[in-house]
Amino acid sequence: MPTALAQLGRTSAPAPLADAVALSGFLDLLPDPRGVRGRRYRLSALVAAAAASVLAGARSLTAITEWISDANNSPKGAPHVRRFPAAGRRERNKQLKLDRITAAAHELFAERGINEVTTQQIADKADIGTGTLFLYAKTKGELLLLVQNSLYAEALERGRADAEDIPDTLDAVMTIVRPVVECNRTQVDNGRVHLREMIFGDPAEPHHHEALTITGRNEQAVAAVLCRDAQVSEADAATTARVVSAVTFLAMAASVNVAASVDEILRDIREQIAVLLRR
Template identity: 40%
Template sequence: MPEPVGRRERSKRDKRERIQAAAGALFDERGYAAVTTQEVAERADVAAGTLFRYASTKAELLLMVYNSRVADSLVRGRAAAARRRSPLAKVMALLEPLVVDGRAHDENTAAYQREVMFGSPQEPFRAEALGLFDGLVAEVAEVLASASPGQGAHEGALSAAKAVLAVFHVAILGAAREAPATPALLSDLEAQVGLIVRGFLDAAPTTAREGAPS
């Protein structure tokens, strides 16, 4: 039976939840660039010094908010992927909720992607974000490796999965600049991911033969 949470821990959890909710609401209402940390503190009803104990910069607030949203998107993507049959359909099922949810506010999503890729290595929320996307790479690699079992398949699948995520990140950043319709963005992304998936599957049998004992 889990131990009851103490009053101090409940207070810390409540403050973090209020800060995260306030930051998310303000980013949605006004966009990341227009929001200040002081406004987040006021909306969350905490002192600025208290806010900085939970997120030391506005970028960390953004990472805090969007890490939670990405995690939720990934849960839905896994459920959808489990119902698909082809490798490409499974991979796109994993990516589609991230794309659709991200289009709710292109500016914020692009800012989040920039922080994930180029943010400070000391930021704990960036480390959490990198862990989420590393997990997604591993899941895409598993889909591809399962579609082409054989010696050496997993190594090639991991490289292909990294390429898929690179294409995904570029598509998200491009959406903030070009604002395409979401179906068009997904269609273009599927075409690019399809090239990677087909390339891996076409090459995998050769890799397996080369790795097999003679």
């Protein structure tokens, strides 16, 4: 069986539907080597599910098992595979797989940069099939957001907490901005792709939506600092905070700043925000 599945994994062209139907009928004719006791599923269903998982990218027994389990949890899951309860072990297993994917992507992106990493390498490191990987993130951009969102959220909270005790408005705003820039420049290619995905990606996709939500919270933190001045209305503070975000994003994404240090980018941002706050 493993040899046959390995050959199947190297198949490049899809089989005609008529051949797939004939294969299903042929599998039903195969003698079942299992004992009568303990049989839960038809042999043809198990072989078909294993074959589908290999075609989806599974390359180990663990990956095959996980792919079948994940596919079964979708509305169009295989009809002959047992459906587990919505909570409990299944959810824990899904979270464990998500943790493995996140850890694998984080390590590879940090070591090589997103442009030098493939989804297959991430799947291999997480010990899952690429089909299973795509159930959690459909592109490398989504995988990067999956990894980076938590880092940006932590950076935001650090900046917000540190800014609370800083009386000067410009200094407080820059205290919020600094951890975000530092996070973005940890790996320049990753940071630039993260900004591109966040700005041009599908806002309804969960990872993109989370990234935009974090940006909104960052703007709220800046607006709260600006509202310390009683003469600044909440509406003006919110608008100014969005401009601060735009200035920060452009400074981090600009091609002329690819080789710039964190301090150089922060100095550029500070000069622009200083002019904005004087208006």
